[in-house]
Amino acid sequence: MDKLNTLWLSTGLANFELGQVVMMLVGCGLLYLAIARNFEPLLLLPMGFGAILTNIPMAGFSEVGGLLHYVYYAGIDTGIFPLVIFMGVGAMTDFGALIANPKTLLLGAAAQFGIFATLFGAIALNAVPGIEFTLKDASAIAIIGGADGPTAIFLASKLAPELLGAIAVAAYSYMALVPIIQPPIMKALTSEDERKIEMEQLRSVTKIEKIIFPLGVLLMTIFFLPAATPLVGMFCLGNLMRESGVVDRLSSTAQNELINITTIFLGLGVGSKLSAEAFLNVETLGILGLGAVAFSIGTASGVLMAKTMNKVSKTPINPLIGAAGVSAVPMAARVANKVGLEANPHNFLLMHAMGPNVAGVLGSAVAAGILLALVGG
Amino acid sequence: MDKLNTLWLSTGLANFELGQVVMMLVGCGLLYLAIARNFEPLLLLPMGFGAILTNIPMAGFSEVGGLLHYVYYAGIDTGIFPLVIFMGVGAMTDFGALIANPKTLLLGAAAQFGIFATLFGAIALNAVPGIEFTLKDASAIAIIGGADGPTAIFLASKLAPELLGAIAVAAYSYMALVPIIQPPIMKALTSEDERKIEMEQLRSVTKIEKIIFPLGVLLMTIFFLPAATPLVGMFCLGNLMRESGVVDRLSSTAQNELINITTIFLGLGVGSKLSAEAFLNVETLGILGLGAVAFSIGTASGVLMAKTMNKVSKTPINPLIGAAGVSAVPMAARVANKVGLEANPHNFLLMHAMGPNVAGVLGSAVAAGILLALVGG
Amino acid sequence: MDKLNTLWLSTGLANFELGQVVMMLVGCGLLYLAIARNFEPLLLLPMGFGAILTNIPMAGFSEVGGLLHYVYYAGIDTGIFPLVIFMGVGAMTDFGALIANPKTLLLGAAAQFGIFATLFGAIALNAVPGIEFTLKDASAIAIIGGADGPTAIFLASKLAPELLGAIAVAAYSYMALVPIIQPPIMKALTSEDERKIEMEQLRSVTKIEKIIFPLGVLLMTIFFLPAATPLVGMFCLGNLMRESGVVDRLSSTAQNELINITTIFLGLGVGSKLSAEAFLNVETLGILGLGAVAFSIGTASGVLMAKTMNKVSKTPINPLIGAAGVSAVPMAARVANKVGLEANPHNFLLMHAMGPNVAGVLGSAVAAGILLALVGG
Amino acid sequence: MNEMQQQFIEAGTLMLAGMVFVFAFLSLLILFIKTVLAKLAVKFPDPVVPIRSRANKQNNTAKVAGGGVSPGVVAAISSAVTRYRQQNLQ
Amino acid sequence: MNEMQQQFIEAGTLMLAGMVFVFAFLSLLILFIKTVLAKLAVKFPDPVVPIRSRANKQNNTAKVAGGGVSPGVVAAISSAVTRYRQQNLQ
Amino acid sequence: MNEMQQQFIEAGTLMLAGMVFVFAFLSLLILFIKTVLAKLAVKFPDPVVPIRSRANKQNNTAKVAGGGVSPGVVAAISSAVTRYRQQNLQ
Numbered sequence A, B, C: 001m002d003k004l005n006t007l008w009l010s011t012g013l014a015n016f017e018l019g020q021v022v023m024m025l026v027g028c029g030l031l032y033l034a035i036a037r038n039f040e041p042l043l044l045l046p047m048g049f050g051a052i053l054t055n056i057p058m059a060g061f062s063e064v065g066g067l068l069h070y071v072y073y074a075g076i077d078t079g080i081f082p083l084v085i086f087m088g089v090g091a092m093t094d095f096g097a098l099i100a101n102p103k104t105l106l107l108g109a110a111a112q113f114g115i116f117a118t119l120f121g122a123i124a125l126n127a128v129p130g131i132e133f134t135l136k137d138a139s140a141i142a143i144i145g146g147a148d149g150p151t152a153i154f155l156a157s158k159l160a161p162e163l164l165g166a167i168a169v170a171a172y173s174y175m176a177l178v179p180i181i182q183p184p185i186m187k188a189l190t191s192e193d194e195r196k197i198e199m200e201q202l203r204s205v206t207k208i209e210k211i212i213f214p215l216g217v218l219l220m221t222i223f224f225l226p227a228a229t230p231l232v233g234m235f236c237l238g239n240l241m242r243e244s245g246v247v248d249r250l251s252s253t254a255q256n257e258l259i260n261i262t263t264i265f266l267g268l269g270v271g272s273k274l275s276a277e278a279f280l281n282v283e284t285l286g287i288l289g290l291g292a293v294a295f296s297i298g299t300a301s302g303v304l305m306a307k308t309m310n311k312v313s314k315t316p317i318n319p320l321i322g323a324a325g326v327s328a329v330p331m332a333a334r335v336a337n338k339v340g341l342e343a344n345p346h347n348f349l350l351m352h353a354m355g356p357n358v359a360g361v362l363g364s365a366v367a368a369g370i371l372l373a374l375v376g377g
Numbered sequence D, E, F: 001m002n003e004m005q006q007q008f009i010e011a012g013t014l015m016l017a018g019m020v021f022v023f024a025f026l027s028l029l030i031l032f033i034k035t036v037l038a039k040l041a042v043k044f045p046d047p048v049v050p051i052r053s054r055a056n057k058q059n060n061t062a063k064v065a066g067g068g069v070s071p072g073v074v075a076a077i078s079s080a081v082t083r084y085r086q087q088n089l090q
């Protein structure tokens, strides 16, 4: 009898709090999005699962001695996991299209307006009662507009760890929603004729350019923005391993097993920040709203920049590729390609959109570095 | 001369203690079992090697600053390694046969009697002079009857870390001995006619069932036994990664590189607990004896339960598949198949035995959770 | 304005010190050697990159909280990374040629004279003003003559961590230079006739010999030199995993993903020791000079030993294979083969040179153990 | 001897509570499979698999021999070709 | 309200400084590509790729069908054979 | 100068002790190979390898060309087929 009572007192049923139940439902929602809707499943599946685990009463996953506690403090609080993932992303990235058409870097720059406008918006939300974002909070939220998961997690873990869960949810959800969010904005801001524009074929890029490019990017970051060197540095290391051609086995491991292992634990660790106290409040609603705004503004900025460039440039530029400047690689580039094909069935924009697409990754990392340098520390 | 003397004083020969020599021989014995007899080599090979390394005089493998010290405290004391392995096992497990024939879960439940009877037996052994098992010790020993390596290591590291070495040796040795231990028991408890029983073909299982199943298991564990959620949770995460079909690269890494890396270090770390003080005593003999008892009782309980169910059930149930309820996946299921084929050359029980086999994994994890909830903490 | 000033003060340009610039150039030099010259790129590429990252002003890669700080203290200061790599190297090593022709072990022994002569030379360099090597420093430097990366890193991290960067640079650079350093020495010390000597075909080696060999090596190390057991033990574990044939999945992971992951971080961590204070001094020049001496003496000792043995032995021994005794697997063996082919187009020495080549690995590990036992601690 | 007796009672209670719980838990799981999962299986049946893919799922029946080449082999070769190229492209 | 105003000013300054910096940085990168990289590309052109390898790089054009067997397929098979043997040899 | 001399003596002793030890150790290993391993090799000879497997061990001699198809190729293809299916089944 006594044993049964002990057993009952140790059950989840006898110890549930409402907040935990709701957060488990949020976790299940993330699993649903990942599995049924294919929303960035590589991160949202372990993240949703981590959200469930961390909210189990009496299990102590995120308390001292719990698995998720170790994962979070060893991998995310230190910044190691997002940096290792960024190295893997660098090893997967081909900068050929960007080097062939460097002015698309301006599209990647323009799209970062989504970040800084959202920063402004986050501060404006302080007018809403119940919301009190510091400048650090606002900066961490704004980076959602960078459409780059590891960058967002890295910055949030440094500037506003208590918002990390909500920010990661928003970042990955909107990245998955790119095919839904972007097309209406792209169509509203361009004319049928503009969308029909065919672009010139890209020149071929030599091996030496691809090898020196990541080193040049790193050098410039060192000169002008050391705060961004953890992100940019690991990204360029991955890219150099890829392009150098002399360490293929390291490059392959960075792109596959290492990034997979890290992704599992990154997802679990981020999910462990989805506790009721941190997530169930008005601020999370604000973050989700701001995320949508950030993506939309970023997309619009990219398209408008491309329109302007098309008018100035000698060679034609299809404004649709500007939308790819938000990054969300390679989804945003595919969306540009698809919308282009709808207007003109012979218009293959994919390779052209890859330039602004990877430029957006660099742009976001630079923006993250600026925020770290000016707001962090 | 002085140098040579220093060198001599630093040799192993000048510093050996008898216990260390004996434990190295134990380590060599484990290597022999692993290599020549193919006894669970994936764990016993690194474990035997770890046993040798940890007993080298003057080398300090398991002292502060030594490799095995780090491995043990980072990976086993924290519970991380067995949980990561359990995630990989989950990613390798197909619950199809169990879902198609859910009543085989009862066989997995019955076989856990091996665990609880052994608990009783361990306490009874306290009558032997020189043996003093606390309830925690007895619980950690009893889990050997679960026939599940990671579960046993996880529980032992929580309840009785000083017995971890002996428990792991017993658990993996008996798992390897399943083809020798089980058949006589199975034949003694069944009639020739019973062994000849052919079972109906299993229905096909849909994808949605396989996806929801791990979530259902996790949910029930959360409700009724949070103490089991680390084990069951990681297992279900692995299984969900497998069945969801959206994170194949994570699932593949969990089943291959990640589990391989972890297995090497888990084996080394467990081996590092095979020190003379911890292993060379009457208690170890007791543990080895109890392990054999646990396996035998578990097998018998499973078979007897299956016999009973066969009498009650509308569809025929071959009692042999009850023996697979101890888990030891997939060996025990193969043994059931083999013994069945001996009685009836057209009797393929393998798929039918997979149901109780994986049910046994869940059953052992549940039993481990009960022991943690009632005895641990 | 204020913001821009903050931004400027946070740039690298505003904070560079000369030493950092020079060390970045050194890092770029290593990248150049790795990529353009194919000098041991697997280690020199991440190491050169690490050297750049650690010298970025304001980025704090190697300060508390920085990525390279964690990497260094978790992986190199503990000795874990070199030991894991040594396990992988063991899993890649085939001792067949050595077992078939065991007297080539003497060549691997003779080549270690490079190590001990360099130790003497390092002490002699203390006569140069500005250089003050302790016996520990001298030992760590001498191990460069072992021509074995992980061994050198392991020993240097124990005996002279502040010299680790320079020692690793020297060790890997000279290993890459083996095809340039060795041939002139080999030709100077042998006659045309000697180089033409064809050796008898090696007998085939049985599986049992290959399995017992690593265990015998380990046993002897335990008996006579426990200080070498971390290195030799992990090496033999890897080799046993390879040859036992029962844990192929572990052996494959140790040879591929695990060693790749570890190599990336080992390189970064070693690179993080390339700071201006530690590297830009006369001692580094001394180390680089001594490294070349060490390789040359090791090569010469091996060749002379082989000449002597050829005169004594009943079966012919081509003195060229003695040069492979420095290890630098498999490069040195290939060099021996190539120089042999130049003298006699029918003379395939590759397999014969593999014996002294892997013997050199064991010899260096033994030498490292002696230095640890006599000088360390 | 008193202490020993008490330990036996404890162990006996554990055995009882444990086995009851294990059976209760796994029986509930049976219920879960027979109700929730069964309903889900009816509501969301597996989509009909296209022929080529289904053929691939028949594990041991590809005709490697004979005059014709099975689609599985063609698929395998083309997959190998793709992998080979990817490796060469990197 | 005063505090809020100040925050707005801060945010506005951040926006301005941030966008200026991002554009400046990426424009410099354009310059880098157009000058340094372009020069390097001229100075160190890619070596002419041997025919077989170039064929492999044309991603989707290997002729698997037809009477002849494309070199890609042969390469793939021989690569598969090699891998198979290595696995068996271990 | 006295200190230096002492260091030289230390280094010299180290050199001597080290080389003696290395030679002794590796000579013992020769002994080990020539006695223990040699006996083991006689006592436990390798089992005679079945023909197909031995063929696979001849690294570079599979006949890919010609009218017949080497068993290695068939094995490789069937291995590729299996892997392909496993991937599709997951």
Ligand code: NA
Pocket: A145, A146, A147, A148, A325, A326, A327, A328, A360, A361, A362, A363, A364
């Ligand atoms: Na971006």
Ligand code: NA
Pocket: B145, B146, B147, B148, B325, B326, B327, B328, B360, B361, B362, B363, B364
């Ligand atoms: Na079990």
Ligand code: NA
Pocket: C145, C146, C147, C148, C325, C326, C327, C328, C360, C361, C362, C363, C364
């Ligand atoms: Na060596």
